[in-house]
Amino acid sequence: MTEHSLWRFSRALQRALNDHQFDDLANMIDDEVEWAIYGPIDMFPFLGARKGKAAALEVCRQLADNVSVRRYDREAIMLGVDSASSMLRYSFTALDSHKPISLRLAEFLQFKNGKLTSLRVLLDTFDLVEQALGQPIKLPKIA
């Protein structure tokens, strides 16, 4: 039984983000990957949609320049033959301010021949923005 691509991808991503070693990750990303991390791109230019391996790796380099991963916990996971989805709670450290950032996200991944062909990530973006600003945004109650 072969190890699921999700585990190899997760290790390679962790190694890229925390050790700035991108070779394993590059080997796991399909040349034509469809990549999207949905969120406010004005504040976080590394969010948004990308097409192709070079663009996806550049996003990971920017992430690695901005945060390190302290830990993550998988709160839900589903594995298919060539696909995976997961809800995770990540604890990052912002490298410039050394501030902790705690973030829930959902990822939907597709693989083909052991390479990532599609990544879609949804973030709890309001929570992220407030933590990055370092202060709450005042909201009206609407319901």
Added chain:
Amino acid sequence: MTEHSLWRFSRALQRALNDHQFDDLANMIDDEVEWAIYGPIDMFPFLGARKGKAAALEVCRQLADNVSVRRYDREAIMLGVDSASSMLRYSFTALDSHKPISLRLAEFLQFKNGKLTSLRVLLDTFDLVEQALGQPIKLPKIA
């Protein structure tokens, strides 16, 4: 082959939200359901964690009082024997203002004996807040 619980749940939810008919939904929710829609509860009191069928149904009633669903598209989906995950793009109408709200979300569901025992939903919350406010929130560029 039995229909997957996801499809029954989706129809029941749609019927609850748009037609205010809650019987099918009530029949599909386990008495001890664990329920969480992550987001800013100060602005949207129907978000957050709930425990048990009555509390979950109350959330759905509040949702039905605030929005109707115009359409939704599943951008990714995974089905297990008793579980499902999906990334969706919803188009709502806010019932008070008649404003359209377009929202991407990820859901992770677990079922047991055809009843929902766990629901976790992640929203693109910043996008939601901006649409509910009716104006963009000015953000600094941080990276």
